[in-house]
Each structure stands twice: as C-alpha cells, then as structure tokens.
Amino acid sequence: MSMHMGEMESGSVKVTEWQQTMYGLDSGIQSGATTVRDDDGDFTSSRHYTTTTTVTQGMPDLDAQYSLTRAQRIRAAMFPETLEAGTTILSTQTDPSQMTNVQRLAEPSQMLKAAIIHLINYQDDAELATRAVPELTKLLNDEDQAVVSKAAQIVNQLTRKEASRQALMQSPQMVAAVVRAMQNTGDMETTRATASILHNLSHKREGLLAIFKSGGIPALVRMLSSPMESVLFYAITTLHNLLLHQEGAKMAVRLADGLQRMVPLLKKTNPKFLAITTDCLQLLSYGNQESKLIILANGGPEGLVHIMRNNNYEKLLWTTSRVLKVLSVCPSNKPAIVAAGGMQALGKHLNGSSQRLMQNCLWTLRNLSDAATKEDGLDSLLQMLVTLLGSEDLNMLTCSAGILSNLTCNNGFNKSLVTQSNGIEKLIHAILRAGEREDVTEPAVCALRHLTSRHAQAEVAQNAVRQHYGIPVIIKLLNQPYYWPIVKAAVGLIRNLALCPENQMPLRDAIPRLVNLLLKAHQDAQKHGSSNQQTFQDGVRMEEIVEGCTGALHILARDPTNRMEIASLQTIPLFVQLLYSPVENVKRVAAGALCELALDKQSAEIIDAEGASSPLMELLHSNNEGIATYAAAVLFRISEDKNLDYKKRVSVELTHSLFKHDPGAWEMAHNTISMEPPFPDELDGGYQGGFGQYQGDMPMDRMDDNMMHEDYQQGIPFDSPYQGQY
Template sequence: SEKRPKHCKTQYSLTRAQRVRAAMFPETLVEGEAAMAVQSPPSQPSNVQRLAEPSQLLKTAIVHLINYQDDAELATRAVPELTKLLADDDPVVVNKAAMIVNQLTRKEASRRVLVQSSSMVAAVVRAMTTAVDMETARCAASVLHSLSHQREGLNAIFKSGGIPALVRMLSSPVESVLFYAITTLHNLLLHQEGAKMAVRLADGLQRMVPLLKKSNPKFLAITTDCLQLLSYGNQESKLIILANGGPEGLVFIMRNYNYEKLLWTTSRVLKVLSVCPSNKPAIVESGGMQSLGQHLTGSSQRLIQNCLWTLRNLSDAATKQEGLDGLLQILVTQLGSDDVNMLTCATGILSNLTCNNSRNKTLVTQFGGVESLIHAVLRAGEKEDVAEPAVCALRHLTSRHQDAELAQNAVRLHYGVPAVVKLLGQPHYWPVVKATVGLIRNLALCPANQAPLREAGAIPRLVNLLLKAHQDTQRHASSAQQTYQVPDGVRMEEIVEGCTGALHILARDPINRGEIASMQTIPLFVQLLYSYVENVKRVSAGVLCELALDKQSAELIDAEGASAPLMELLHSNNEGIATYAAAVLFRISEDKSSDYRKRVSVELTHSLFKHDPAAWEMVSISIHLWLSRLSAYTINMFHLFRHNL
C-alpha cells in the first residue's frame, strides 16, 4: 500500500518530455522506472499512443540503415583480401575464405559490394572449379547462387566464365551443389543475354538430360524448365536431348509424378519436342500419348492445355498406337468444351487418330463421337482450325470400319447434313472444302442420305465447286508460269477429283442423277476423261457410268465424243478405269449399228484378254453374247471377271 502511492507520485513527477519518451521509446527507460499506465480507452488512443508505433518503425529503419552501412563498409574492406585468399595454394585457406564470402552474400549490402567486384566473382568461379573438397565447392556454388538473384550478379557470373564452371558442377555427387548449380544456370537462362548459347557450347544439355533420373520433384521442375529454355526454337538442342534419352525420361516423369509444377514444366518440354520429326516417334514409342492423356481430367488448366497441344502435335505419328481407348473417350467428352483452344486440339487429335485406324474409328463412333463432332462443327462457325479437323474426323468415321454405316446414319439423325453442306459455301477455305467434299461422298454411300443431301443443296454446290476448280486448273495449265500458288496447300486437281467422286456416288439415286445431268455437267465429265491425273479419269468415268443408265444422258455422252477417250481407257492398267469405261461404252453402243457394236466388242475382248491371246481366241465367239447382257448393275461382276483372268 505504501509502494502504490509512491509509484503514482513518481509518475506524476515526470516531465512531459519524459512521459512521451516513456510511451514512444520504452527501451530507453532507466532501470527501475516504469512506463506510465494507459488511462484512455483502447477505442480512443491518445496522440502519444498514436505516434508510438510509427516511432518504433522509424527507429528500426534507422538501425537497419546503420547496419547496412556497416555491412557495406566491412565488405568493401574485406573484398581485396578475400579475393587473394580464394586464390591461395592452401585448400584450407581457400575453404575458409569461401565460407566467409558465403556469409557475406547473405546480407544485401555486402552482396552488392561483392557483385561490383569482377575479380572477386572470378575468384569464386575459379575456387569452385578447382576445389578439392566438397565443402569449398558447396560454398562457392552457394555464393554464385546468391549473386544470380541480381541482374548485376548474373552479368558478373557470365563475364567471369561462370557458365562452363556451373555446367561442370552438374556432375557433382553432392545434392546441394547440384541444386545451386542448376538454379543458378536457370536464372542465367531466364535473364542473361547470351547464356543459352554459352550453356549449349559448354555441353550443358548433355549434362542436364541425365539429371531427369533424379527423384526430387522441385529439382526436376527446374531442370525441365532449363531444357525447355534451351530447346525452344533450336533444332540442334532438340536432337541432343533425343540422343541422350530425353523423351524416355520426360515421359517417365509425366507417368509417375503428381507435382503440378513439375508436370507443367515437363509438358512444356514435350510440347517443344513434339514438333521435331525425330523426337516425335520417340515420344510416342515411350508411351507419351498415354502418359499425357492421363492428365487431361485434372484441375490444372495450364497443364491440360499443354498436354492437349502436345498430343495434337504427336497424334499424326500415333495412328498405329494401341491402348488409346481411354484417351479417345476423354477427347470425345472434351468436344463439348467452349474453350476454342481445347476444341481445336481435341478435334485435331481425333482427326489424326482416326486416320486409317479402323479400331479407333469404331471406338470413337461408339463413344458418341459423331454427335459431338457435329456439335463442334456447328459451334466452330468460321473458325477453320476447328472446322477442318472436325470434318476430317467425321470423314474418317463414315468410311471403312465396321460401324461406318452407323456413323453415316448418325450424321443425318443428329441433323448434321445441312451443317456439312453449308461448309461448301463462300468464302472457300480449301482444306475445309476438301474435307467436306470427302465427307459428303461418304454420306452418299448410305441410301437414306441421298435425299437429305439433295434437299440441302449439295448437288449444285458440288457442281459449282467443280467448275471453279476445273477452270483454275485449265488457267494454270495454259499459263506460261512453271509453278503456281497452291491455295492453302490444296491443289485444285484434288477438288476436281473430290467433287466428281461425290457426284458419282450421288448419281446412284435416280432423282439425283437427273439433277446432275440437267446442270450441263456431261461435257465437263467427258473432258475430264483426258486428265493427266489417273484418279480424275477414274471418277469421271465412274460418274458417266451412272449417268449413262438414263438413255438421254447416254446419248449426250456419245454426242460429246466420249467414245474415243473411253476406247483408250479400256486399256488402262487401272482396273476401275477400264471397268467403268467398258460399262459406258456398252450403254452408248446399245442403239448403234451392228458394226459399231462389233468394234466395241473387239475392243472389250482385247482389253479382257490382252495378256492371254489363247484365251482371247477361245472366247471371242461367246464374248459378244456375254456383253449383250452387261449393264451398269453388273459392273462389279465384270471387274471380278477381268481381275481373275
């Protein structure tokens, strides 16, 4: 009770300056003194209390400034001596000097002083290279690692020959040295001009690729990022990675790790390598398609995007790969995405994987791929990067596999016919047009699709395209130019062949046949019999074969002078061409004189037995009777008969 009044008395006897000092700088109180108790409520602090915290911050800043200055002065005085000690012949001296320098780099002020001394940085590099003990190498590598976080430090390391030295450290058995070396090199590759070339010249890639066998995910993430920085845009680097087993190591990481950053950096390297013709098959053979596919359902969008682009690049080399069932199902699901990049990749991959692979075609059809692809086409609009691969995939699904007819029907049932035909309209992006023409041909193979295709306006669009493409080929053929620009990589001869082939299948329907003939197409088809492209001859003979079933069209074909080229085509080595030519000749000779029919009979007989004169003599009498029963409907029998002979 006596102490309390005394204490209060002491408080009140303090001057105002002393009370302010006690509140703002309590550490300055003399031992035995007590800070004045707070008398105002917490919600309404006094002015002195408001100033207390900023005052403490100011004091701390001043202390730091004093210490910073002290650190800088200390380092400035120590650098010359430490530089000499790092070059000493005694390994123990070098070790102690390296340890001191390493300590100095932990403070910003002294680190800045060290960076400004090129002789010091060079001495550290030399000490790291010549170190006979691992501790010296570790300290020196740690110093360079610390310096590499500043632009001046990166430049100093680069100019001091630090890159070759750091590359050599990548063979160190000490994990910490490895970490410092790869991290410092990573910083150099990111921010120092000329570092990439220096690392390549120092055989950095040859040292980095084997590091993919390490197990630390964070270390691997830095290593793979270095590989990406070195290989991007540099074909030689890609080949070095391949020669050192890079694809296998990268695929192994994608298959066995779940650290997102590592998976992302690894997928970036694979994306770069996937455009290299040499690396592509190596990645596929290492199981790259399956390993990348397993990350398409994760939560990391950046990883999914990289995996999709890489898969798209690889997919044309993976058409014979097995075990892609799961990937195909995921891709069909992703066709429902609103992301254009995802849609572009998914359609592109499906287009490639269904090319000449009947199993994949069947699987995608069974997974509902036809409907999803049609919806993708509808959403694509004028986005050619989506429309072209989507239509190509549909073209593949509607041909040559056990469920092809199911796919042909599915396009119609999911209202895809009008959308497909619409793609033939202006403006023409020729890769899309080429794919669409092929798809229409496949759809026409299904009798139930013939009327919907006609109603959607497929025939006039195909005829107009055919005329345009043929005019282009004629113009280029007659011009003096030796070469001409191929629009979007598609030759007009391909469009001529595709349109004629589609019209050939459409002409199997009597109504379609009449519409095709009514558009004055017969003169053009006859002209195409003279084409230098064998496939164009085949499809033009094929469409004439169908049109000739109508007597009026047969007369028009004859009036256009088709007999001469057809007689010539009878002797073609191409079975299809000769067979179609024979059928057309028979149809147009039905109303001719007996002499003309006899001449045709002789030509046909010679064509059939040109390789077997004895057989020709044996059947020359009966062949005319056989030919009199020949019609366009028995064309396949004729083909088999001729082939078997």
C-alpha cells in the same frame, strides 16, 4: 523582505502542484517494429509488443491513474530507449488486436528509427566487404586448400547480406577467383561454398553478368555431375537464372555440353529440383533443333514421359509438359515420345484442375497425334477427347478435334470407339459452335470424314450424321466465301455420306453447290494448265477440288433422281473433258460419274454426242484397272442402241484390251463396276514450333482385296496443312 519570501513560497507551491499533475508522468505502451529486410534478403514484418503496468499507492481510482501516466506513455511510445531498466508503465490497451491512439502515433517514429539503423548496418556491411575484397581474393587464389576453404566460407557469409553481396559482385577479380576455386578444389565443402556464392550472386543482374564474364557457366555445368545434392541444387538454380536473364547464356550452356549433363538429372526424385531442370531444358530446346536432337540422343523423351506418368507436383508436370510440347514438333522426337507412352501419360492430365497443364498436354497431344495413328491403348484418351468436344474453351475444342481427326485416320478400332462414344453428335455440335473458327471446323469435318468410311461402324456413323441433323450443317460449308481446306474436307465427307442410300435424298441440296465448285475449280486449274503450274488456294490444289467434287457427284448419281438432276446441270460435257486430264485420279472419277449417268438412255446419248468414245477407247488401255473398267462400262452402255457392227467392234476392243487374259471376266466386271472404294483417310501433321503449320501429306490406307484397285500413289490427298499456334 516578507513580501519577497511570500512570493518565493508561493512559487514553490506552484512548482509542487505542477509536478503532481499528469505532465510529469509516463505511461506504458506496446511499441511496433516496421517491415525490415533480413540477412537472406527476404522481407519480414513483425511487431514487438511490451506490455508494462505500473501500480501506485494511494490512487485507487483507475481513471486518475491513467491521467497521471499519460505523459509517461507518450514518451515511452516515442522514445522507448529512454526508459530506465525495470520500469513498469500502466497500459491502456484492453484488446490485444486493437492498437491504442498512442501506439498509432508512435508507429512512424519507430519505422524511421528502424530505417536509420538498417541504413547504418547496410553501410557498415558494404564498407566491410569493400575493404575485405582484395585480401579475400588473394586468399581464394592461395595454393593452400585449407586457406582457400576458409576464405570461401567467409565470402559465402558475406554474399548472404545484400550490401556486402552488392560490393562483391562489383569485383570481377573476386568472382573469377570464386570460379577458379570451384573448378580446382577437391574439397567438397569448398565446392559447396563456392557454388553457394555463385548462387547468391545470381539473384542480381550484375551478378549474372559477372558470372558470365568470368567463365562461370562451364564451371557450373561441370558441377551438375557432383555427387553432393546441395551443389547440384546451387548449380542448376544458378544456371536457370542465367538462362532466364543473361544474354548469351543459352549458347554458352550448349557449348559447355550442358544438355548432355542435364538430361541424366531427370532420374532424380526431388520434384522441385526436377521442375528447375525441366525448365532449363525447355529454355535450351525452344527454337533450337540441335538441342532437341541432343535431348533425344540422351534419352530425354523417356525421362520426361516417366515424370508425367509418375508425379503429381503441378509445377513439375507443367514444366515437363512445356518441354514435351517443344519436342513434339520435332520429327525425330515425335515417334520416341509416342513409343515411350507419351500419349497415355499426357492423357492422364486432361481431367485435372490445372488449366495451364491441361492446355499444354492438349497441344502436345495435338502435335504428336499424327505419329500415333497405330498406337494401342488410347481408349480412355479418345473418350476424354470426345467429352472435351463439349468444352466452351475454343482452344480445347481446336485441340480435341485435331487429335481425334488424326487418331481416327487409318485406324478402324479408334474409328469404331469414337463412333460408339457419341463422337458423331459431339463433332457436329462442335462445328455449329465453332462458327467461323476454321481451326475448329476443318479438323472436326476431317474427323467425321474418317468416321464415315472403312470400319465396322462406318454405316452407323453415316446414319448418325443424318440422325443428328448434320447433313444441312455440312452442306452449308460449301457456301461462299470458300475456305478451301474446309471445302475439300466437306466434299470428301459428302461423298462418304452418299454411300448410305438413306442419305441420298437429304444430300440432294448439295448437288448444285458441288457442280458450281467443280466448274470454278476446273476453270482455276485450267488457267495455269498451259504453264505446267498447279493452282493453289489456301494451300489446296484446285485439282483436288475437281477430283473430290466429281467423286461425290459419282456416288450421288447412284440415286435415279439425283442422277437426273446432275445431268440436267450440264455436267456431262465437263465430265467428258475431264477424261483428258493429266491427273489419273481425275480420269477415274470422271469415268465413274459417266458410268452412272450412262444408265439413263438420254444421258448415254449425250455422252456419245460429246465425243466420249475416243478418249474412252484410249482409257481401255490404262494401267489403272479402275479407269479401264469404268471406260469399258461406259462404252458398253452407250453402244446398246448402236448397230450390230458398232457393238461387235466395241466388244472386240473390250476383249482384246481389258480382258485379253481372261475374256470371261467381262461379265463379272460389268456387274461390279459400282463398287467404288472410299477415299483414303489423311492426317493433319503436327504444329511447327509455335508458328508453323501441319506438315505433309498422310500415308494412305491399303485397299481391301475385294475392292477395285486404285492407284493411290498418284492420288490427291484430301486434307491440307493449316495454321495453328500453341
């Protein structure tokens, strides 16, 4: 018995001792909450910290206190809900930015707990909404507008939670009831609530489909005329989501006259609202000509240019520039954008920090530039474009060269300004950097061709090309393999450069290449001559190359040394043959070349021996005064060594054909036949959409009164369409 009592006492002592150890005590921690999704559908992450401290008596040693409260701390971390109210636990955390080991251990359990609670709440929301749908649908269809308004408010609250929103969008009857309520109500609060419902539903593809099938698009389009700003916002953002993600939405918006309601919204001032609106316009107009014309008819270009001129919100400027880029390939919208000041407004953004905005503005300017050749006030734009020619970005280089090519077409002021702004050197360097990039080289050469003729600084430009070592660069472009649009532009540029006497010698290396090009182009053109078909290569007619090469050789022949080299390459028989060409401009340049070559006695004899007199006599009666004058000059020169009877017969023929109204004019014409006017400038048309080509030929400059008249009506343009994408 005594032994048994002793064992019991011993056991009690052990239990007491065990209770006094750390295993029976708790500690305080900071518990963390995981990332959760709030009622609005956004993800938020937060940690909730509770620092608790316990004070014990009789234990002054802090380490001993931590040891005694370890179990409490672990339990509080893992299961904080088990703590009694008011319990304080000693914390081991010394640095608030550093989690303790116990806190790290507790984090997964708290995440699991939060996920379970969220799942329970989600299921509750879904079940509640599912049960409520039939009754709420009935209330939304009620005749009492007060009942409808209250029901709309409830549904609006439900659509703010993901689970209930998912349940509601599964009911076509519910969505249709919301659309009907929005259409039929006269109460602004009901309108706002129903618009908000559709906006919330549009965040999911199922919701977009439900809105589309319920006829929501026409109803939303009507809401674009609402005086309430919140309704406008809900309507435009919902339509934007539909246009982005719902098949068939674009056509539905167009049929509901959505564009007619959207364009007037450009007068609003909220930049974020305008960014969404302009993006809707871009989505609707891209690839749809009718939409572009509707935007034009409703004053869209003016509104868009106003935004570009007066706003600095980058996203709005970017979305607006996208619309203008789409409209800039429409022949009807082009002049309207230019007239509204689009060139100047877009040019403002070429030196900003946003690369995507700058690229859009450049492509839009490129597309508009062929409609802006007569536009004033482009000084700063032209200077900026010259600066951008130094860019390493090939897209910027392409656009800058193309814009300069068009803006210097038939515009003497722009030509002089670019020349004075060091444009010649920049263009030459651009050609060198472009390498084999034809979309850079062609417009750059075209721009140089424009800058070297018909303006006050033309001679300065002609000299500048030589001074900046550009002549070898240009001659090199005549090499094989030929890309004919570049060849055509280079030939025209060489012809302009040859007008400067100082350039005649450096251009001598071009003569054999020009002759080879002339022979090849003439042979290709003759292949289809019998079938009345024109020969095109890379979009260039071979007759254009024939005319260009002959015209360049004509001007180069003004130099005696060049003249001898041209004659030595057996060109005279070909020039005589070209006098029979059906193309009037080819006849003119051929007669002009023979006129220069005939200055040498030996060449004059060869011309006569090739039987040139017969076609030249015919050309004396040409309605083209330039052709007739050149023909007369050649006949006069080859008759100088003839007998007196031949000279008399030629003189009579000249007097009765070319100068029958003014016999005294022969001497004046003879003295001025070398005044060959420069070739006309030509435009590159704008890009078609994203994938087309530059359109059409360009308008020709009028000739000065003191220049020899040329019939440019039938002339061959010296530029051609070339492919480009934005």
